[in-house]
Amino acid sequence: MNVDLIFKIAAVGILIAVINMVLQKAGREEIAMMATLAGIVIVLLMVINLINQLFQNVKSIFKLY
16 A cells, blocks of 8 residues: 555645634634535545555456456
8 A cells, every 4th residue: 555645645634624623713614514525525535546446456366357
C-alpha cells in the first residue's frame, strides 16, 4: 500500500476539519455539515479505487474472468 494515499487522506481530513471549525464559528452549521460530507465522499472514492485495484489483482492472480 502506498504511503502517499495515507497522507492524502490525512490532508483531506485536516483540511475538512479546519473548514468545519471556521464555518461553525461563522454560524454556518449547515454548510459545515455539507463540507464534512463532501470530505467523506472524497475519501470514500479514494478507498473505492483501491478496493477496485485489489479485486483486479486478485482476479488476475487466480485467472478469474
